[in-house]
Amino acid sequence: MKVKLLLVLSLTIFSNQLLAQDLEAGRVLYGTCAACHGPNGEGLEALNAPKIAGQQAWYTVRQLQNFKNGVRGSDPRDIYGQQMAPMAQILTTDQAIQDVSAYIETLGD
Ligand code: HEC
Secondary structure: OHHHHHHHHHHHHHHHHHHHHHHHHHHHHHHHHHHHHOOOOOOEHHHOEOOOOOOOHHHHHHHHHHHHHOOOOOOOOOHHHHHHHHHHHOOOOHHHHHHHHHHHHHOOO
């Protein structure tokens, strides 16, 4: 039990340390997203891209995974989802998805 607790604690500390660097990586990754979602994640209706600023990272992570895996944006009737799906493909690693999602959560108005 003690070993498990230590493991959980050290993982928590480790992931907290990662977060600081991740925001910078996320900011760089967000450059592509800004074209449609706006520089501050405010959204752009003309491009059908919703506001994502301040969204909880866990939700953004799940949506990006859904787009990447074809759960969203693969049905030809899902016109706007199909515009977003290729964008999720540029996030090649889980780390990249985590980073950009963490950065989006920090955006706000
Ligand atoms: C070509 C324009 C375009 C680019 C670039 C783009 N998106 Fe999107 N995004 C969209 C559209 C359009 C939707 C709406 C999809 C729908 O209606 O289902 C969307 C939806 C989303 C959603 C779902 C929001 C929700 O609440 O369901 C997330 C998250 C998202 N985009 C994140 C990103 C990220 C992160 C990037 C950069 C890697 C990015 N987008 C780049 C057009 C774009």
